[in-house]
Amino acid sequence: MVAYYAHSHGSGHLNTAKLFCENIYGDSIIITSKETDAENIPIIKINDEDTTVEEYKPALQNLPFYAHYLPKGNNKITLRTKQILDIIVEHNINLAFIDVSVETAIVFRISSIPYAYHLLPGNRSDLPHQIAFQAAEFLYVFLPSEMTMAVPQELKTKTFFLGFHSKYKYTGNYCLVEEKPTLKDKKILILTGTGGTKINRHLIDEIVKKVPDCRITIAGEINGNVENSSSVEFLGFVKNIEVHLKANDIILSSCGLNLTSEILAVKNKFIAVPEDRPYNEQEELCKALVANNLGVRFDEGNIVNCFTHFLELEPPKNLEKWFFKKSNVANFIEKIKSYEN
Numbered sequence: 348m349v350a351y352y353a354h355s356h357g358s359g360h361l362n363t364a365k366l367f368c369e370n371i372y373g374d375s376i377i378i379t380s381k382e383t384d385a386e387n388i389p390i391i392k393i394n395d396e397d398t399t400v401e402e403y404k405p406a407l408q409n410l411p412f413y414a415h416y417l418p419k420g421n422n423k424i425t426l427r428t429k430q431i432l433d434i435i436v437e438h439n440i441n442l443a444f445i446d447v448s449v450e451t452a453i454v455f456r457i458s459s460i461p462y463a464y465h466l467l468p469g470n471r472s473d474l475p476h477q478i479a480f481q482a483a484e485f486l487y488v489f490l491p492s493e494m495t496m497a498v499p500q501e502l503k504t505k506t507f508f509l510g511f512h513s514k515y516k517y518t519g520n521y522c523l524v525e526e527k528p529t530l531k532d533k534k535i536l537i538l539t540g541t542g543g544t545k546i547n548r549h550l551i552d553e554i555v556k557k558v559p560d561c562r563i564t565i566a567g568e569i570n571g572n573v574e575n576s577s578s579v580e581f582l583g584f585v586k587n588i589e590v591h592l593k594a595n596d597i598i599l600s601s602c603g604l605n606l607t608s609e610i611l612a613v614k615n616k617f618i619a620v621p622e623d624r625p626y627n628e629q630e631e632l633c634k635a636l637v638a639n640n641l642g643v644r645f646d647e648g649n650i651v652n653c654f655t656h657f658l659e660l661e662p663p664k665n666l667e668k669w670f671f672k673k674s675n676v677a678n679f680i681e682k683i684k685s686y687e688n
Contacts, residue, residue, distance in 0.1 A: 349375035349683060350434065350460075351444040352451050355395055357541055359605030360446045361385075363465070363489060366512050367444065370673055372683050376438060378431065391434055394427035396450070413478045414450055428454055435460055442484070442686040449479045456482060461686065463487055466506055467604065468497040468635065469626035480505075485682060489604065490635075491669035497635040507679045510671040513612035515589045517667050521615045522596065528658035530651065531560045536595035538588060538610070539567030540603045544622055547571045550647060554599075555579060557650040566591060567601075589613055597654055599645060602629045602636065611641060612670065615662045618653060620645045639663060 349372055353364035364377045368388050377388060380395035398406060398418055406418040418424045431454050434440065443455040446465035455462045464483040468490070471480075480486060485505055490497055492508040535558070539546050548571030555563065555578055562578060566585040573581040585591065588609065592598065598610055598617035603624070610617045619642040621629040636642030643657045663669070673680075 348438045348440050349442050349444065350438065350440045351375055351377050352446060352448065353377055353379040353381065354447050355379060355381035357603065357605070359603060362514065362605055363446055363512065366671070371676065371680060376434070378434060393430040394423050396424060396427060396448070412474050414453065415475050417450065431455070432458060439688070441688055442683065449475045452479050452482070466498060466502065467628055468632040469628035470631065471626050472499070487679065489608065489671065493669060494635045494639060496638060497631055507676070507682070509676055509679065511608040511611055511669055512671040513608040515609055515612045517612045517670050519667065524661045525658040528655050530558050530654055533558070533561045533597055534595040535561050535563045535597045535599060536591050537563060537565045538598065538600035538606065539569065540601045540606045540622070541568065542622070542624070544568055544570065544601055545620060546601070548573055551579065553647065554650055558654065564591060564595060597657060602633050602642070604632060607632060607636070611666070615666050616641055616643070616657065616660055618643045618645050618657050
């Protein structure tokens with residue numbers, strides 16, 4: 348049996364875990380502290396590892412070089428560790444997938460369970476990550492091999508590139524490439540993920556001012572109140588963005604890996620707003636998107652030029668090949684099977 352640990356912050360980790368169980372390796376369970384309404388997938392809830400401000404500071408004292416943070420005297424964390432150990436024994440776990448937590452990887456490894464680590468974009472050259480990568484049996488990333496620039500050179504030989512994954516089926520519903528682009532009457536969709544965003548009321552007002560003939564729809568979390576008007580519709584959080592992606596001409600969005608994959612499955616390019624995230628995760632992914640003609644980096648100082656560049660941008664052909672397919676990951680599945688008792 349394989350255990351897939353899904354970190355609770357953001358939605359991408361649990362979405363990836365569901366994909367793993369449903370499409371890659373059925374003989375597996377998900378371990379997470381995140382609330383979910385998933386059906387027909389074996390999910391075991393454990394305590395979260397979050398701490399208060401008062402609890403966090405002692406967690407950094409006398410910190411071993413292999414960890415980012417280790418709480419002290421925290422009964423919740425003690426119980427969480429016991430929960431993981433009980434799951435290992437009860438379900439006869441042979442291999443763990445860590446998505447993501449250096450400290451959780453340690454718990455599995457000192458319990459004699461080998462692990463694979465989900466390698467995300469970003470600068471993870473710190474010592475705890477390097478040790479976790481070195482100790483992993485192998486690494487995996489839900490990016491196509493064409494985007495290896497998002498992975499450090501020394502880790503590429505140990506990494507399985509599985510392609511973009513999305514809960515939305517790849518449609519080939521491409522944004523048009525316009526040789527003489529015009530912004531008049533274009534429909535713009537602005538998306539944000541969870542975890543905070545640079546996209547705020549001021550930025551929305553600037554976009555409205557620069558492209559007054561466009562219709563703007565906003566979905567997600569926004570800093571500041573946004574009122575509906577003749578040119579702006581604010582939807583708030585939307586669970587299913589597929590219909591909105593299909594209905595709009597220009598997509599401007601945060602570029603977390605999960606949201607990026609969903610956008611590219613329905614469209615073939617977007618204007619990327621890299622949010623401030625640990626390890627420059629979205630910044631590095633944005634660079635890879637731009638380098639592969641899948642995205643334009645948003646420039647608040649040149650909004651019109653940015654939108655025009657987007658309309659002119661010609662993305663790669665046969666983008667469908669850049670997405671996850673079970674038939675393309677046979678070596679990955681065989682690697683997992685090799686750990687069965």
